[in-house]
Amino acid sequence: MNNRFDHFEQIGSKVLCEKNDISDKTSVPQWLDKDKIRRAQSLAKNHFFGVFFAHLSGLILLVHIKSILIPLISTGNSRSVAHLFGRYLRTLVRVKSWYEGDIWDPNHQSHQSVVQVRKMHTKVSKDLNKGKEEMAEEMSLSQFDMTVTQFGA
Numbered sequence: 001m002n003n004r005f006d007h008f009e010q011i012g013s014k015v016l017c018e019k020n021d022i023s024d025k026t027s028v029p030q031w032l033d034k035d036k037i038r039r040a041q042s043l044a045k046n047h048f049f050g051v052f053f054a055h056l057s058g059l060i061l062l063v064h065i066k067s068i069l070i071p072l073i074s075t076g077n078s079r080s081v082a083h084l085f086g087r088y089l090r091t092l093v094r095v096k097s098w099y100e101g102d103i104w105d106p107n108h109q110s111h112q113s114v115v116q117v118r119k120m121h122t123k124v125s126k127d128l129n130k131g132k133e134e135m136a137e138e139m140s141l142s143q144f145d146m147t148v149t150q151f152g153a
């Protein structure tokens, strides 16, 4: 298990999180089952506090990972307690809208929110990875960071 995790970290930390320019067009995967998503959304709605408490606990763990902390600090949006409050209130509002809306429908506000966040990630990644060569060295906002964030938060 540890070997597999180390391997995943070694390779995944050299792969960028967003490879292409983000457009508003998102292809819906064939395997997507919207009924299951609606059931999960209803479950999340009924257990809102538990779900968001789990997200918060995950976030507290994640900022202890250096490759995640550095990009967060770099933008200045985490420079004071007041900024942190605003930053994570915005995050909560966004993530709540993803749980409630249809992120796959380009006309839906929650879809537009996902596109905006992907653009934020791409911008920070481009700034921090200037001059770096993918697959040759560690990238900021890598696939490894994305995966542990999804798992942890």
Ligand code: HEM
Pocket (backbone or CB within 6 Å): 067, 068, 069, 071, 072, 075, 076, 077, 078, 087, 090, 091, 094, 095, 117, 120, 121, 124, 140, 141, 142, 145, 146, 149, 150
């Ligand atoms: C699947 C995983 C992730 C999700 C769901 C997510 C979610 C979000 C959301 C909702 C925002 C918008 C915040 C706002 O409106 O101000 C955001 C922005 C941002 N995210 Fe992520 N994020 C993820 C992974 C990561 C990772 C791995 C990093 C760092 C390595 C990161 C760094 C940032 C940064 C720097 C911003 C710009 C806002 C700021 O300065 O804090 N994110 N993310």
